[in-house]
Amino acid sequence: MTETTAATDGTRTTTPGTEVVTRFAPSPTGFLHIGGARTALFNWLYARHHGGRFLLRIEDTDRARSTQPAIDAILTSLRWLGLDWDGDEVYQSARADRHAEVAHRMVEHGHAYRCYLTTEELAAMRAEAEAAKKPLRVRSPWRDKAAEADDSRPFVVRLKAPTDGAVTIEDRVQGSVTVQNAELDDLVLLRSDGTPTYMLAVVVDDHDMGVTHVIRGDDHLNNAFRQLPIIRAMDAIEGGWPDPVYAHIPLIHGSDGAKLSKRHGAVGVEYYRDELGMLPEALDNYLLRLGWGHGDDEIISRTQAVEWFDLAGVGKSPSRFDFKKLENLNGQYIRVADDERLATLVADRLDFVPTDEQRELLGRSMASLKPRAADLLDLANGAAFLFRKRPLEMDRDATALVSGEAPKLLARLHAALDALESWDTESLETAVRQVADDAGVKLGQVAQPLRAALTGRKTSPGIFDVLELLGREESLGRIADQMIV
Structure with missing residues (x-):
């Protein structure tokens, strides 16, 4: 492929077939926030789409912060999102001598100077100015003074920026x-x-x-114009310093259009994983659609994202984060x-370490639990009834459901279920419906106290799934705890 950037001194074109190389360069002064994660994702996808390389640079020159x-949080978050980088990560602080070398080269060739202001x-x-x-x-x-170096006085090295024309x-x-x-x-x-x-x-690092x-984010657009003179100077000195292709992505705003803040969701990626129970593929998909689109497609797999992603699909307007x-x-x-x-x-979210048998039960329960769940917290909360100790502690709503005439219904249910030869959903449903018919009530009037007795709550997965998951012995024991014979 051929990439081009234009400037007043002429269009520069890299050699056709040049490998695409992108990078993500976070500063390790805090967590990896949502905006940074999206930038990393876009860089990763662009490189993978073009069969190129995605590099990671840790910009840790601010040693105090x-x-x-x-650093660990950034690396962990990137790995969790499935954004693997090529080669080892580069630490900018380890390259200070190389940065200084370039600056001195620029001074030697008149593109930078010692400033003694x-x-x-x-x-x-x-x-x-104010x-x-x-x-x-x-x-x-000092930019035009041919002064000899004076190491006895403090100085900085400044770029001799162009003063005429435009870029x-x-x-x-x-x-x-x-x-x-x-x-x-x-x-x-x-x-x-x-x-x-x-x-x-x-x-220098790029x-x-x-x-x-x-x-990168469009808050860096002005930086591009300040960095280009450095690139041009080094290209004039030694050649082989082409302009990069720039793509500055609009920032993410909150749902109200204001600058993204913690109240909108500007927290670390680890928060979405640990505190909110999000799946990485869901967060990836959501970040992808924040500022980039492919027709009306909303659910986009990683394979599709790599196939479809290109910079032409990135919009110019800020995107809005909607939790x-x-x-x-x-x-x-x-x-x-x-x-x-x-x-x-x-299992990692339970307040105890489950046994192999309990893990197997969790696996069987997922088909019943996940249709109602928005996140892993919902799943863990929904699965909690499986491991509760008898007699169950009832919440307020459940207590109301097992009072009054309910214990007598539960006694009928216990007898009918205990008589079953096969403990499967079809047999269980037939038995429970028969109890409702014999009692002259609707199925819900039987199912609600049964659900409360089995789970201690008003809501749960389908009641026949609950019975099957708990098994004969545990189900009958929980019902017995709440009934009057």
Whole structure:
């Protein structure tokens, strides 16, 4: 395939057939939030769609805020979502010497310079800009001074940004975007302590990792115009530094259109897994549809996503996070999920370690439980009746259902069920219906107290499924606990 980006100095085209390489580059200062997960997903899908590589870079240059628990959370969340990366993850902090090397090369060739502006001078420039109600754009007087290096004075290394003309990016999502070079400033590449800035490190790492496509949030669009002069400078110095293909994705908003916050769902991916009981394929599917579409398709498998995904399907407008839609989608995935897999996931949520026999029972119960469940929490809550100890503790609604004349009905049910030769749903249903007919009441008037006696609750899976799952001995014992003979 051939990829192209356009700029005022001419269109640059990579060699036809160049392998697509994307990357996800989170900062490990907290959890992997929903917006970051979607960015990772889009990068992963684009690479897989084109038979390319998806790389992971941990941007941990902020040593004060970067933590190992945050790194672990990011890696765990990506793996849970099924977003595997090619090769080992790259840690940006380990590459500081390489970043500095590039900056010094730029100084040697006149594309960057040592700036000796003092803190006081910068403060004065900032105050002047504020007084004029203009943004601060540093054009240091040192950019054109042929001063000899003076290591006795503190300095930063600044980019010698172009001042004339404009730069146009043909963004794969935003379209043609132009910024006048006069709007850019001489950004800092190396701080006074010699450490690289984010802008420099990102450019160098993307180049060294062979990244061909930069797919990220549109809050980084302005960064692209600040980073391109670094790329162009290094290409002029040594060649082989092509512009990447840019695709800046609109951010995710809350359902009310406001910036996504914790009240909308801007929490870590682990929260959706652990606290909300979501399946990874459901969250993947939902994130995919946040800002990308393929006709009217809503349920999209991973195989279909890889086959269909391309940047042309990404919209320009911010997408809205709707928890109810996510919950509904997760319920649909629950209903088609493998019963044994669901049983394993539910077993991890029980307040005890189930035996092999209990795990087998969980597996058999999933077919009855999952049609009513929106998430794994619902499944675990629904399965709880299977393992309750006798006599069951009744909730308020269940207590009402086994009072009055109900115990007498339960005694009839006990006798009818105890007489059954076969304990299967068909035989159970026939027996319960016969009790209702003999008592001259509707089936529900028998089924409700029976459900309460068996589960301690007003709601449960189908009553005949409950009887079969509990088995003869346990069912009859629970009924006996609530009846009057």
